[in-house]
């Protein structure tokens with residue numbers, strides 16, 4: 001073979017060099033865009049973060065309402081969502097109940113119906129729950145109130161997600 005065949009012409013050299021540099025620059029610009037588009041989708045879904053809501057020594061045996069906010073991440077849209085809970089102490093046990101009625105989702109209140117003292121009352125269709133969140137038979141709700149997952153750290157009560165009560 002002649003040496004001439006292996007020679008790269010000036011034009012070819014320039015083409016290779018410009019293609020290589022151009023490709024490198026294009027990749028450098030595209031990668032952040034691709035990452036931005038895919039990152040929230042590829043990010044592992046973490047369990048809901050716990051939110052600090054109240055000092056443990058302020059809890060009483062009487063249910064108290066606490067209002068708090070959680071960070072919601074929906075793909076790449078982040079927002080804050082308002083939540084509430086009914087919290088109380090029963091001896092050493094802490095109970096944190098969701099106020100969302102299991103009938104059609106209205107908000108229940110503690111001890112607000114004079115005819116049914118010491119109960120959670122839902123004004124929408126007169127639903128009733130005992131203090132531990134158990135639905136009172138004969139009223140519309142067919143399931144107990146959800147319980148928040150909780151943690152106590154440095155004297156504070158933290159709440160996570162609300163889950164149906166385990167049987």
Ligand code: FES
Pocket residue numbers: 101102103104105106122123124125126127140141
């Ligand atoms: S929504 Fe609560 S009783 Fe119907």
